[in-house]
Amino acid sequence: MEAQRVSKFLSLVLRHKPDTLGITLNEQGWTDVDILLATLNQRGYRITREQLAYLVETNNKKRFAFSQDERQIRANQGHSVEVDLGYIEKQPPQFLYHGTATRFLELIRAEGLKKMNRHHVHLSADEQTAFTVGSRHGKPIILTIKAGEMAATGYIFYQSENGVWLTDAVPATYIIVENR
Missing domain, CATH: 3.20.170.30 (ADP-ribosylation fold)
Structure with missing residues (x-):
């Protein structure tokens, strides 16, 4: 598994074009991890659940997150597809x-x-x-x-x-x- 290549592809799929893999995102941007892995492997991206977890943990931009039960995954932000990530309003710093x-x-x-x-x-x-x-x-x-x-x-x-x-x-x- 080439981590950078997989990370870029996941960004494309989870932020912009889930139909590239034929997966769906729910209203909050989540998709099933098992379905994602099976589809990735069918498309030649040989990646295990452990490798996916490592990629999520070590991504320097923290682009992805697992649900609490780790059954679902989503991109943290940057979507061009309609999702509601449940952001809460927050007071920004001065600059x-x-x-x-x-x-x-x-x-x-x-x-x-x-x-x-x-x-x-x-x-x-x-x-x-x-x-x-x-x-x-x-x-x-x-x-x-x-x-x-x-x-x-x-x-x-x-x-x-x-x-x-x-x-x-x-x-x-x-x-x-x-x-x-």
């Missing part, structure tokens, strides 16, 4: 960060951050994580988000199980662009 590529900066300055094809805009509690995320899309830039100010004016924030901060949108007025 959060968003990593993106410099080529998107002009549009962001004009329109702010939008969730696009996902359920939420993803924000990080630290600059290093934002930098890593931004690096995946080209020359990175870190945007500082005035999250405390946003929350004070009525914007709602959530925090996923893996620590990612989520909100519906970030207007340009709450974004600080610094040249680093």
Whole structure:
């Protein structure tokens, strides 16, 4: 089992295209582990329950979670398919960060951050994580988000199980662009 390859495929299936494997996600994004493993193995992804558990435990982004009885699995956030992950509103810190590529900066300055094809805009509690995320899309830039100010004016924030901060949108007025 090549862990990175399986992790990327699981992200695709559990966040965006469950039909790729012919599985279904329930309203909260869960799917049956036994069915997932059987289907993965039929498609050439040779993975055992123990290997799947190791992948969930050691994924540096904590993308996946098991249900309490470990019979079901889901992605923690980032879905483009309709699911209700049961997030609870949470007060954010004064500042959060968003990593993106410099080529998107002009549009962001004009329109702010939008969730696009996902359920939420993803924000990080630290600059290093934002930098890593931004690096995946080209020359990175870190945007500082005035999250405390946003929350004070009525914007709602959530925090996923893996620590990612989520909100519906970030207007340009709450974004600080610094040249680093």
